[in-house]
Amino acid sequence: MSALPNSPLVPAGWQTIGPFFPRTFFNEGDNDLTRIAPTAPPTALGETIILHGHVLQEGGGPCVNAVLEAWQADALGHFRHPLDPGHAKADPAFMGWGRAWTDAEGHFEFRTIIPGSFADTSGPRAPHINLGILGSGIMRRLCTTVFFPQHAAANTADPVLAVLPAELRPLLLAQPDGERDGLRVFRFPVLLRGEPHEETPFFLD
Numbered sequence: 001m002s003a004l005p006n007s008p009l010v011p012a013g014w015q016t017i018g019p020f021f022p023r024t025f026f027n028e029g030d031n032d033l034t035r036i037a038p039t040a041p042p043t044a045l046g047e048t049i050i051l052h053g054h055v056l057q058e059g060g061g062p063c064v065n066a067v068l069e070a071w072q073a074d075a076l077g078h079f080r081h082p083l084d085p086g087h088a089k090a091d092p093a094f095m096g097w098g099r100a101w102t103d104a105e106g107h108f109e110f111r112t113i114i115p116g117s118f119a120d121t122s123g124p125r126a127p128h129i130n131l132g133i134l135g136s137g138i139m140r141r142l143c144t145t146v147f148f149p150q151h152a153a154a155n156t157a158d159p160v161l162a163v164l165p166a167e168l169r170p171l172l173l174a175q176p177d178g179e180r181d182g183l184r185v186f187r188f189p190v191l192l193r194g195e196p197h198e199e200t201p202f203f204l205d
Contacts, residue, residue, distance in 0.1 A: 026099065031109060064104055067133070069132040069134075076090075080094070080096045124154070126154035131146060133190065133192075142192070168197070
């Protein structure tokens with residue numbers, strides 16, 4: 001106890017708290033948005049792609065055992081959700097939501113499709129995938145958005161991408177990363193904290 005009421009306090013110890021996710025939190029096929037069930041055939045609509053990347057902490061170390069949740073429109077721009085006015089037209093073979101986790105190197109991967117564009121109350125939306133991130137020491141879910149460089153005109157008109165300074169917008173563009181098994185691969189690195197021109201922009205949930 002301090003001798004004087006306004007004297008400096010002795011710093012207390014600290015520790016990183018959860019959430020912590022066991023492997024049983026995940027099921028086979030959770031990271032495949034192209035199927036409504038692991039044994040179901042994949043959707044026939046849209047271009048199937050692989051989206052992968054690393055979640056890194058400040059300094060470049062991997063964020064291990066983080067959870068990433070992806071949700072997106074189908075190839076025609078519809079969501080499988082009743083709040084979407086066009087949800088009755090949504091692709092019945094496309095899940096539209098998936099979950100992945102990071103390994104010891106911080107790597108994650110989704111199998112999905114290039115989403116369609118649509119319009120909402122904010123304006124015309126470019127094709128994009130929403131990502132939510134949870135992990136040890138992250139007290140509130142982080143949300144970011146993945147855009148695709150081949151849709152340059154739509155990206156320019158997208159109201160969400162437009163709120164960012166021009167120099168930060170490339171940080172939300174998935175980068176072409178070759179092919180695998182005949183599918184185009186896109187890479188989207190996530191840096192949780194770093195220099196302003198390197199840190200992934202996040203949005204309020």
